[in-house]
Each structure stands twice: as structure tokens, then as C-alpha cells.
Amino acid sequence: MQKGMHTDTERCLRAVRSKDARFDGWFFTAVLTTGIYCRPSCPVVPPKPENMVFHPSAAACQQAGFRACKRCRPDTSPGSPEWNQRADAVARAMRLIADGTVDREGVPGLAARLGYSTRQVERQLLAELGAGPLALARAQRAQTARLLIETTTLPMAEIAFAAGFSSVRTFNDTVREVFALAPSDLRARAPKRTPGPAPAPGTPAALSLRLPFRAPLTPDNLFGHLAATAVPGVEEWRDGAYRRTLRLPHGHGFVALAPRPDHIACRLVLTDPRDLTVAISRCRRLLDLDADPMAVDARLRTDPVLAPLVDKAPGRRVPRTVDEAEFAVRAVLGQQVSTAAARTHAARLVTAYGEPVDDPDPEGGLTHLFPSPGALADLDPGSLALPRARRATFATLVHALVDGSLRLGAGSDWSEIRAELLALPGLGPWTADVIAMRALGDPDAFLPTDLGIRRAARELGLPSTPAAALTAYAAAWRPWRAYAVQYLWAADSHPINILPR
Known part of the structure; x- marks a missing residue:
């Protein structure tokens, strides 16, 4: 494509x-x-x-x-899939619009994040997408409104403001214009739902959604990775679903994501319905649902070494994140330690500095939001059970996130952020590249020094050392080297590659 x-x-x-x-x-x-x-x-x-x-x-x-x-x-x-595989200003703008930037900060805020004038951003989006940022955000609001109309019993006035409309009249006019039906007619046409158990008083109602994707999708490594690295209190695998807490612009939320043959079942509980669009966007990014697996796999199949791995389980996705800063902190904690040790370090941070929340599922184990960089700013690095050099790296990263000198987000420029990460003392190529791959969504990020990658390369007869030799060989996989990483990791029997039961 x-x-x-x-x-x-x-x-x-x-x-x-x-x-x-x-x-x-x-x-x-x-x-x-x-x-x-x-x-x-x-x-x-x-x-x-x-x-x-x-x-x-x-x-x-x-x-x-x-x-x-x-x-x-x-x-x-x-x-x-263009908006997740490209790094130019238009793609970054689309990722930011999906994350609700226009609704929260307006077009000037979007332009400022991109480093362009509002006129430049509008001209570029109009030229490539046939619509400017306001129209693109309006289309997104209309889709959010439809979801709320069809899947909840919220009054229409509440839906209007939850979807980001400035007035009920604008909401009504937009729904009629986009869907040729009044909001009440949309609700009447929606499939009748079997009512679930009533939530406890004061507890937000759950929204059940279907997240579409392009087939094929192999969920094993995607959900296996998330489950195996889950931080207690923030994430868990239970009843066939990956569950976690979400820090969102207007409040917080809880999500349960479960693989199905033709969609991802998504159950959301939000303290503020205005966060629905952002929550859905972040869940889609987490599971890499907008990828084009046919294009990815077609390129990787041209390598006779990778072809059998692709044919065995086509459509692997890159497990990503719902919070870029959280992932960066966890990546530093996980430097040169096992998956279990990384979870232990993160769990201690969560217990000490995370924000307590009440799991809406009485049998659930979600207790905290992962601590924000601000909450970690006053942490005494000496309290961390880490080598001295890594404690210093942790402190430097947190302060860069807090003072804004390092801005990780949906609209980040991959090359610029990678260079900024490498400039931080103690933060090397593996950490920078894993952040680029999983937090920023760079589809071409590569991990030639990763032990799992080197082991897989050696077993498959690929050059495993030095890293430069494997990097040179992997040039043929571009621009999809992050997906090649998933196939190479899957050649191992590590728990991250196994879909939990």
C-alpha cells in the first residue's frame, strides 16, 4: 500500500x-x-x-x-494503518487527533505539539485527507456519539457533552447530517441488549464494545506479552481477558480486552464519559489494531528464514502501551533483569506511589493507577533496589518527563525522541529502541542486542553477533523490523509468547 x-x-x-x-x-x-x-x-x-x-x-x-x-x-x-506506520507531520497529527488533542487543546494546541503553524497543519491535512483538523475531530465525535447512543442508556444531553460537542443542538445537527437519523432513531435501531447486573450506586456503568481489526491476527504473543509482564494492581489476566487501569484526561478508567475470531471484545468503565474516545484510541494502539498485517507479512515472507515463522502464525502485532511515560519508566526498571524482577520493581512503585482506585469488578484485582512522573519526582532513588547507575538513570528520566524536556506521546517524532533518550545518561540503544517500538509505535524499531533476539537468530542460522551484523541482515525487513522482532521472539518458548488460559 x-x-x-x-x-x-x-x-x-x-x-x-x-x-x-x-x-x-x-x-x-x-x-x-x-x-x-x-x-x-x-x-x-x-x-x-x-x-x-x-x-x-x-x-x-x-x-x-x-x-x-x-x-x-x-x-x-x-x-x-498509514497513521501508525508513518512519522511525518500528517501522521503525527492524525495520532494526536485520535488521542483527543483537538477537543482538549484546539487546533492551536495541535499545531504547537507538531511544531507548525495552524495554517500549515490545516493545509497539509486538507491536501492529504480532504478535511482539516476540526472536520476530522468532528467525525470522531460523531462516531463516539453513535457508540454512546447505541451502547448506553445515558440521556442524549449527557452523550452530547461526553462526545465532545459544545451544545446539544450541535450534537443533534451533526448526528442527523452524518447518519441521516436523529439520535433517538439511532438508539431505536440499535440491537436490543440483554441488561447486565446493575452497577452499585455511584459506580459508572460498563460499556461493551467490539474493536475491529484487519485479519489475520495472531493473539498469542500480543496478549501473552501483556499478561506475562502485567504489574500487580495495575494489570491482570483474568477470565480470558487482559484487564488494566487507565489514566485519562478527565478521570480514570478500567478496561478488559479479550480476543475473539473477528474482533476484540472491549469492556470499559470510565469515571468520566468524556474520556471514551481517548480510551478507545489508546486500547487500539495498545493492541496495534490498525496495522496492515498483509503488507507486513508480505515483506517478511520474502526472507526464507522468516517465511516459515510468518506462515505458522500470520498477523502478529506489536504489544504497545496506553501510557508512554509509564512504559518508559518500566523499561528502565526492566533493564538487564528478568521479566519477574521487572514486575516486582514496578509493583513496589505502584504500592508506594500509585493512586488507589476501586475495581468495579468485586472479584477483580486492580487497585492502583500506575504512578505519574510527577508522583515519582520526589522519590529517593536510594530506596530503589537497583544498581546505583540504574537508579541515576531512573531519576534522570523521571525529571526529564516532569520538566517537559522529554515529551512522550502519540504525536512524538520517533527519530527525535530516540536521540533524546540516548542522550540521557545510562539509557542505551536497547532501552531507547524498546521505548520507540512499544511506547511510540515505530514499526521499524529493532532490538539487535536483545538476548531473546540473539538467541532466536542463532537458532535460525542468522548472524547473532556482533549486533551490526544482524542489523545489516535485517535491513531487508524494513520498514517492519518491529514485527520481525515479534516473530523472532515467538520462536522461543518464553511465557510472553503463550496466550494465557
Whole structure:
């Protein structure tokens, strides 16, 4: 795939005619005769080619006056994989918009995070996506509103403000314009739900959602990694689901994520419903659900050594994070120690400095939010059961996060942040690259010095030492070396590669 696929009419027509779900989210089909827009896999009979035009985003379709198809629900397509595989300003802007930056800080805040003027950001997004940042954020608000309308019993006025609309009138007008139905009609059409147990008084209700992804998806290493490295009190694997606490802009939340054949079952409990969009975005990033596994695996299969690993379990994803600063702290704690030791160090921090929370599940074991950098700023490094050099690295990292000299987030520039990390005393290439891979989402981050990678390389007959030799060999895997890491790790019998039962 390449950016601007919507401009290749013949490829788009082939995808629509074959109803190929792999292209959902890459582009959208607008039908001139009906005024609706669809995902490529829409089950209805495709219209005549002369009646179709193609757009790069749902927001562009809406800006052009098209409304969402009620049959294929294009607003629920997986996100375009471009925004997670590219490092340019447009991709970073899209990641920030998904994380709610425009709703919280406006377009000036978005531009400031990117280091551009508002006019430059608007021009770049309009040129590539057919819509500016406000329109893209509006489309996202409409999708959030639809989720709340269909999956909760919240009053419409509460949904309007939870979804980020400035008024109930704007909410009503947007829903009618985007979905050609009034909010009450959307709720009436939603599948009837079997009511679950009533929450305790004062406890927020749970939202049950289906997170789509592009097939194939092998969940073993994805959920196995999260479960094996889970920090007690913050994360747990229970009843077939990965559960964790979430620190969010307006409050906190709890999520349970469970793999299903055609979706990820997501159960969210939020103290403030305004955080729904951000929570969903972060869960999708955590599980790498917007990846394009066909493109990744096609490149890795060109290596005869990796091909059997890919064929055995195609569609491996990179386990990522819901909180970049949290992961960076945990990466330093995990330097040169076992998985069990890293969990122990992190659990001690959580007990001493984490924010206590009440698990909405009476049988659950989630007790804390992971401590924020601010909460760790006054920590005495001498209290950490770590070597002196690593205690110094920990303190330096925390203070850089607190004073803003190191800003980790959805819109981070991968190359710049990697250079800033390497400039911190005691923070070497392995730590910088694992942060780039799992916290920042760089799909090409590589770990040539990792013991598991070197062991797998040796067993597969690849150059394992020096690191430069393996790095040179792995150049053929670019730009997907982070995914090659997952396949190499999976060649081992470590618990991170096994889906818990």
C-alpha cells in the first residue's frame, strides 16, 4: 500500500467489486446517486463506476455532503494503518487527533505539539485527507456519539457533552447530517441488549464494545506479552481477558480486552464519559489494531528464514502501551533483569506511589493507577533496589518527563525522541529502541542486542553477533523490523509468547 490510495481509481474499484475488507479504512466510497458513503467491503451491490468517487477519510466524505451507510457503518472501520506506520507531520497529527488533542487543546494546541503553524497543519491535512483538523475531530465525535447512543442508556444531553460537542443542538445537527437519523432513531435501531447486573450506586456503568481489526491476527504473543509482564494492581489476566487501569484526561478508567475470531471484545468503565474516545484510541494502539498485517507479512515472507515463522502464525502485532511515560519508566526498571524482577520493581512503585482506585469488578484485582512522573519526582532513588547507575538513570528520566524536556506521546517524532533518550545518561540503544517500538509505535524499531533476539537468530542460522551484523541482515525487513522482532521472539518458548488460559 501507499499513501493516496483513493487517487488510484482502478485499485479502488477492484477492492469494492471484491468487497475486500483488507482495504476498510484505507479509503471510502461515496455514491453520487444515493448521497451515502461506504467502506470497500460494503455488502450491497456496487454501483456503476461512474457513480462512485473515492475519499481518503470519513471526514472528507462528510465534508462533501455524504452520509454514512446504515448497512456497512463505515465510521466503524479500522483506522488507516498509514497513521501508525508513518512519522511525518500528517501522521503525527492524525495520532494526536485520535488521542483527543483537538477537543482538549484546539487546533492551536495541535499545531504547537507538531511544531507548525495552524495554517500549515490545516493545509497539509486538507491536501492529504480532504478535511482539516476540526472536520476530522468532528467525525470522531460523531462516531463516539453513535457508540454512546447505541451502547448506553445515558440521556442524549449527557452523550452530547461526553462526545465532545459544545451544545446539544450541535450534537443533534451533526448526528442527523452524518447518519441521516436523529439520535433517538439511532438508539431505536440499535440491537436490543440483554441488561447486565446493575452497577452499585455511584459506580459508572460498563460499556461493551467490539474493536475491529484487519485479519489475520495472531493473539498469542500480543496478549501473552501483556499478561506475562502485567504489574500487580495495575494489570491482570483474568477470565480470558487482559484487564488494566487507565489514566485519562478527565478521570480514570478500567478496561478488559479479550480476543475473539473477528474482533476484540472491549469492556470499559470510565469515571468520566468524556474520556471514551481517548480510551478507545489508546486500547487500539495498545493492541496495534490498525496495522496492515498483509503488507507486513508480505515483506517478511520474502526472507526464507522468516517465511516459515510468518506462515505458522500470520498477523502478529506489536504489544504497545496506553501510557508512554509509564512504559518508559518500566523499561528502565526492566533493564538487564528478568521479566519477574521487572514486575516486582514496578509493583513496589505502584504500592508506594500509585493512586488507589476501586475495581468495579468485586472479584477483580486492580487497585492502583500506575504512578505519574510527577508522583515519582520526589522519590529517593536510594530506596530503589537497583544498581546505583540504574537508579541515576531512573531519576534522570523521571525529571526529564516532569520538566517537559522529554515529551512522550502519540504525536512524538520517533527519530527525535530516540536521540533524546540516548542522550540521557545510562539509557542505551536497547532501552531507547524498546521505548520507540512499544511506547511510540515505530514499526521499524529493532532490538539487535536483545538476548531473546540473539538467541532466536542463532537458532535460525542468522548472524547473532556482533549486533551490526544482524542489523545489516535485517535491513531487508524494513520498514517492519518491529514485527520481525515479534516473530523472532515467538520462536522461543518464553511465557510472553503463550496466550494465557
